[in-house]
Every structure is written in structure tokens, then in C-alpha cells.
Amino acid sequence: MSQTFRAIVVGAGSISNAWFKPLAEEPVKVVAVVDLNLQAAKDQIAKYELDAIASDDLDQTLAEIDADFVIDLTIPEAHCMVCCKAMEAGFHVVSEKPMAASMDEARKMVATSEKTGKLYMVSQSRRWEPIHDQYRRSVTNGQLGQLTTVNCDFYLAPHFGGFRDQMQSPLILDMAIHHFDLARYFTNADPVAVYAHEFNPHGSWYKGDVATTCIFEMSNGMVFTYRGSWCAQGCGTSWNGHWRIVGENGTILYEKDQPPTGEVVEKAEGFFYPCKDAVIEDSPIEHKTMRGALREMLTFLRDGTKPQTECHDNIKSLAMVFAAMQSSREGKRITIEI
Ligand SMILES: NC(=O)c1ccc[n+]([C@@H]2O[C@H](COP(=O)([O-])OP(=O)(O)OC[C@H]3O[C@@H](n4cnc5c(N)ncnc54)[C@H](O)[C@@H]3O)[C@@H](O)[C@H]2O)c1
Structure with a gap:
């Protein structure tokens, strides 16, 4: 029987509706819910029994309640x-994405983790999807050679109503963090600089700029191009986006949430080199999304293994968001600083 941990939500x-079930499944005992x-x-405590x-009162709860971590x-x-x-x-913490509302805040959170010696990780839920792990393993197993190019297209037309319709940069701030983080996850590359152009398409029902093209320079000279809109009627992509990753020896696609497919060069001869199907790796991931994040926190509590989205790593994905918005507003290439 595994140890039961205690958490404050x-x-x-x-x-929170996506968290209480995984918490019960692990099991983690929720000892307090603060809002x-x-x-x-009270309603969530009753709903999830x-x-x-x-x-x-957050201060009072943190002072009086004994727990292993805060969510x-x-x-x-x-x-x-x-x-x-x-x-x-004195608590370790896992938070929902995005880490913070500004880079200054995010840096303060990293400094607080260092000062207190407490773990702070972000739940970047799309990392714990078997199909994403398959894609990552397939593009980084060496068959493509050095990675050179990453493209992600994201086109949907949701009518949210509410706060997103009023935001200055709804797509980049509220959604693209998932895709920017996936670009890093798929390729093991980190951001170096970005040039971004945001715009609000004619006929948009959003107040702010809801469409963008961003060109990121990544480590190893790789270029990541992100094209997206939340105001594109028809022919929608998946919420995960449609991806093309190119290396010196081949290409692997991930589109429409279907298993990745790709081609790698078989023989270096002729006008177009003949290609064969790329190897698509299996994923051992059993527990998805929030439960995957939660299990990394529990593993840390058991044996000290650092979660992949520990704050020193996740701040790099957040930096892509803020640098892209700054580039768009200033109309110039921005070097990405952590
Ligand atoms: N992983 C995903 O795919 C995904 C999807 C949706 C939302 N999110 C993230 O989850 C977070 C919450 O989103 P949501 O849709 O549940 O928002 P929400 O507005 O429905 O809920 C937020 C709750 O936090 C409470 N709250 C706000 N400030 C507080 C404070 N200082 N102390 C205590 N309680 C406070 C509010 O009263 C509210 O009940 C956001 O960071 C959002 O980006 C992630």
C-alpha cells in the first residue's frame, strides 16, 4: 500500500474539477480547500465528498493545517x-499553468523556491499525453539527425465570451504557452530569440490581437515557427496544433491528434532521395494530464526526483510568451532572457 500524502488545494x-478525481485516484488526501x-x-468539498x-483565509490555513504540498x-x-x-x-507547491502573470513574478517564484528550499513545479498538462511522449521520443531518437525546423499551426474559432474577449493578447497569453512548451518538450531545445507579429483579423469578435505569427530562434540553430488564430472559421486544427518537425535526415508530422507519421532518407541518391517510414516510438505513459503532473510531485516527495516542469525549467516556456508579446508591440527581434 503506497503512502497517502496530504494536500491543500x-x-x-x-x-479544480480536473484535479479532484486524480487526487482521489492516487490517493492524496485533500485536507483543506481555500478560495x-x-x-x-464548500461546494467542491461537497461535490467530491x-x-x-x-x-x-490562505494565511490561516497555511499556518494551521499540516500537509505535504499545496496545489x-x-x-x-x-x-x-x-x-x-x-x-x-514550508510547503512544496504545484501550480496550474501559466507560472505567473509577468517575468518579474516568475523570477520571484524561482528565487523563493531557492531561498526556502521548497519545490515549485508547474502543471503543464499537455506534457503528460502518451501521443506527445511518442512524438518526442520519435523526433529525438536520432533517426532525423540534427533537428533544424519546427512548425506548429493552430487555427480554431471558439466564441468564449468573458475575459478572453477583452484581453490584449488572448492567444499568446492564454493558449500559446501550451504550444511553446510543447515545442521545447518535443525537441529538448531552449528559446534564444523571437520575432512576433500579432494582429486582430477583420471580423474578429475579440478586442485584442487574437492571431499571430512568431519565429523563434532556438538552441542548436533550430527555427520554430508558430502560426495561430482563435478567430479562424472552418478547417480547424486540433487544440494541440498541427506539427511538422524536420531534421537533416527526415520529417515527422503530428496532426489532428492522430499518431505521428514520418519519413526518413533510405539512400542518398537521385533528385529526391528515396525515403522509408520513420520509426514511431511507443510511450510508457499510463497516467495523463493532471494525474501525470501529480505523480511527478508524489515521486519527488518519495525520492527527491525533480519533476520535468520544475520552475527553473518551466520559466523558459513562460519567457517565450512574454518575449513574443514584447516583440509584437515593439516591432523588433527580442533576445529571450530568463
Ligand atoms: N491545464 C489546462 O489545460 C488549463 C485549462 C483551464 C485553466 N487552466 C488554468 O487553471 C487556472 C485556473 O483557471 P480556472 O478556469 O479554474 O479559473 P476560475 O476563474 O474558474 O477559478 C479560479 C478560482 O480561484 C479563486 N481565486 C482567485 N484568486 C484567489 C486567491 N488569491 N486565493 C484563493 N482563491 C483565489 C477564484 O475565486 C476562483 O474560484 C488558471 O491558471 C488557468 O490558466 C489550465
């Missing part, structure tokens, strides 16, 4: 405050 909004809206905390206290499911603007308080109070 902060934020009882819509994404500025006390009724929201938790033996937990409800509170709207921050609040809005991005609150992540820095909630996570730093939790680490200062």
Missing part, C-alpha cells in the same frame, strides 16, 4: 502570491 474554480469565494470551496475544511489552481494573477506564501510557510 487553493482555488476551487472550473479547473476567496468560501462558497466555491472530501473530508476537508473550507476556508477563505495552486487560482487565476494567473494570483499564482505568485499564493505559491510564494505557500513556500515561505
Whole structure:
């Protein structure tokens, strides 16, 4: 029987519905649910039949409740405050993406993790998808040679209503973090610089710039081009985007959430070299999305293994978001600084 850990959940909004089931499955005992809206905390405790206290007082809960870690499911603007308080109070923390609402806040969170010696990781849920792990393993197993080019297309037309319709950069700030992080995950490359152009297409129902093209220079000289819009009617891509990764010896595609397919050079002769099917690797991932993130936290608690989205790593994905927005506003190439 594996050890049962205790957790404090902060934020009882819509994404908490994706967390309480995995928490019960592991099992992790939720000992407190904190929300500025006390009724929201009470409602989730009742809905998921938790033996937990409800509170709207984070400081008091952190001071009085014994737990192994804190799960921050609040809005991005609150992540820095909630996570730093939790680490200062002696808790390890996993938070929802995005890490923070600014790079200054994110740097403060990394510094707080270093100062307190507490782990801070981000749940970047799309990393824990077997098909994404398959793609990553297939493009990095050596068959493509050195990777040179990564393209991601993301075109959908959701009518959200609410806060996204009012944001200045809804696509880059609220969605592209997933794709930027996947680009790093698939290729093991880190961002170096970006030139981005955001725009708001004619007929858009968004106030801010909801479409973009971003050209990232990545480590090893690789170029990652991201084209996206949340205001593109018809012929939609998957929410994960449609991907093409090219290396010196071949190409592997990942589109429409279907298993990756690709071709690698078989013989170096002729006008177009003959190709054969690329090897598509299997993935050992059993537990997806939030449960995958949670299991990395529990593994850390058991044996100290650092999660892949520990804050020193995840801040690099966040930096891509803020550098792209800065580039678009200033109309120039921006060097990405962590
Ligand atoms: N992984 C994914 O695919 C995915 C999907 C949706 C949302 N998210 C992320 O999850 C987070 C929450 O999103 P949501 O859709 O649940 O938002 P939400 O607005 O539905 O819920 C947020 C909750 O946090 C509470 N809250 C805000 N500030 C607080 C504070 N200082 N202390 C305590 N409680 C506070 C609010 O009262 C609210 O109940 C965001 O960071 C969002 O980007 C991730």
C-alpha cells in the first residue's frame, strides 16, 4: 500500500474539477480547500465528498493545517502570491499553468523556491499525453539527425465570451504557452530569440490581437515557427496544433491528434532521395494530464526526483510568451532572457 500524502488545494474554480478525481485516484488526501469565494470551496468539498475544511483565509490555513504540498489552481494573477506564501510557510507547491502573470513574478517564484528550499513545479498538462511522449521520443531518437525546423499551426474559432474577449493578447497569453512548451518538450531545445507579429483579423469578435505569427530562434540553430488564430472559421486544427518537425535526415508530422507519421532518407541518391517510414516510438505513459503532473510531485516527495516542469525549467516556456508579446508591440527581434 503506497503512502497517502496530504494536500491543500487553493482555488476551487472550473479547473479544480480536473484535479479532484486524480487526487482521489492516487490517493492524496485533500485536507483543506481555500478560495476567496468560501462558497466555491464548500461546494467542491461537497461535490467530491472530501473530508476537508473550507476556508477563505490562505494565511490561516497555511499556518494551521499540516500537509505535504499545496496545489495552486487560482487565476494567473494570483499564482505568485499564493505559491510564494505557500513556500515561505514550508510547503512544496504545484501550480496550474501559466507560472505567473509577468517575468518579474516568475523570477520571484524561482528565487523563493531557492531561498526556502521548497519545490515549485508547474502543471503543464499537455506534457503528460502518451501521443506527445511518442512524438518526442520519435523526433529525438536520432533517426532525423540534427533537428533544424519546427512548425506548429493552430487555427480554431471558439466564441468564449468573458475575459478572453477583452484581453490584449488572448492567444499568446492564454493558449500559446501550451504550444511553446510543447515545442521545447518535443525537441529538448531552449528559446534564444523571437520575432512576433500579432494582429486582430477583420471580423474578429475579440478586442485584442487574437492571431499571430512568431519565429523563434532556438538552441542548436533550430527555427520554430508558430502560426495561430482563435478567430479562424472552418478547417480547424486540433487544440494541440498541427506539427511538422524536420531534421537533416527526415520529417515527422503530428496532426489532428492522430499518431505521428514520418519519413526518413533510405539512400542518398537521385533528385529526391528515396525515403522509408520513420520509426514511431511507443510511450510508457499510463497516467495523463493532471494525474501525470501529480505523480511527478508524489515521486519527488518519495525520492527527491525533480519533476520535468520544475520552475527553473518551466520559466523558459513562460519567457517565450512574454518575449513574443514584447516583440509584437515593439516591432523588433527580442533576445529571450530568463
Ligand atoms: N491545464 C489546462 O489545460 C488549463 C485549462 C483551464 C485553466 N487552466 C488554468 O487553471 C487556472 C485556473 O483557471 P480556472 O478556469 O479554474 O479559473 P476560475 O476563474 O474558474 O477559478 C479560479 C478560482 O480561484 C479563486 N481565486 C482567485 N484568486 C484567489 C486567491 N488569491 N486565493 C484563493 N482563491 C483565489 C477564484 O475565486 C476562483 O474560484 C488558471 O491558471 C488557468 O490558466 C489550465
